[in-house]
Amino acid sequence: MTETVLEATGLGKRYRRRWALRDCSLAVPAGRVVALVGPNGAGKTTLLHLAAGLLAPTAGTVRVLGSPAGHERGRVAFLAQDKPLYETFTVADMLRFGRRMNPVWDDGFARARLAGLDIPLDHRTGRLSGGQQAQVALTVALAKRPDLLLLDEPMANLDPLARHEVMRDLMAVVADTGLTVLLSSHVVSDLENTCDWLVVVNRGRVQVSGDIEDLLGAHHLLSGPAELAGAVASRLAVVEDDRTDRQATLLVRATDGLPALDPRWHVRPVALEELVLSYLRQPESAALPRLVMAGAAPTDPVPFP
Amino acid sequence: MIDFRLDKGSGVATYLQLVHQVKQALRLGVLHAGDRLPTAKDVVAKLAINPNTVLKAYRELEREGLVTARPGLGTFVERSLGTASLVDHARLRRELGRVVREGRAAGLDDEDLRALFTSVLTDSFREETA
Structure with a gap:
């Protein structure tokens, strides 16, 4: 469990003249549930995009599961904050799409999880409630059987019951598989009890990184x-x-x-x-x-x- | 089977709440030697807490000799906590009664005594967990 899943060294990202993230160095051990917190615009999403390999760093390096970010061959799942689903797809279409796009795909897990949540496969994802959309997106991410799951504001727009259900299921998967989770939020109370590692990002800098206890x-x-x-x-x-x-x-x-x-x-x-x-x-x-x-x-x- | 609950406003660490609840169940006879504790996944799926918290609570109970982890099978209650405590209860009750009477004699009212008891309890809790 001492393996490092995410390692940033002097990592920075500049958009034109503004540094969204600067001098970021941190190491996250495997099997942790990491809370990435900070005010809006602090650099949380930029850090997640860099870790997912969706952005290239302006400075420094970021390594994920021992490889440069973006080169870890399907072992990382990333759930974006905005519209992670195709709204015109049915839930079943999303599963077919996931199976087609990913080298590893656990269809049985995905179907069982959606059935357990009473989410109908024949509905278009755009017609589902916010909580159901979040659950479908999380199911697609988990069915990839990733070693690292990156979630950008997974609790935004969810009611308290849906928040509890999402966290409960996520924790059960962590207990089952030893998955490492990095999730951003600006609501700290959502993360108490579920996260065991804290990363505080503020004004583009990493201020705190460590075991919460x-x-x-x-x-x-x-x-x-x-x-x-x-x-x-x-x-x-x-x-x-x-x-x-x-x-x-x-x-x-x-x-x-x-x-x-x-x-x-x-x-x-x-x-x-x-x-x-x-x-x-x-x-x-x-x-x-x-x-x-x-x-x-x-x-x-x-x-x- | 024990049913864990969390008191989020208590300020007591979550793993300690689980430890206390198992001990309470052992004292009250809800859990007996040989009973299996819920798996980390079961607890997590109900309470939405980090699985490491459950494992930490179980390790603490194991360290105290109350449970044993059997790999692949689960965590089992090793011994109960009930028997001697009734005698202890009576004795401690007498001693506390004496402290309360002395406090009254020294001019403390009920609220003062409660505050004093809570403060001693908190201090001893800090010493234990330090």
């Missing part, structure tokens, strides 16, 4: 008297510093455990959403394991190059 374990929220904040900042990486003249609230990263602090600090763990929001509000902060591995002191805030 490790990240939650390494971050703490301290609140206490403002005059003590300087001493903490000199010892720990402060992601976010929120201060009034009397009180300070600090989100700190302590990769090697929290050292003994002045007892006047109140310490509590952080939730995933708080962690993500803190980083997004502080684009200069970053938590990237590669920098720690490269020998940078883990207690220093890591500025972007």
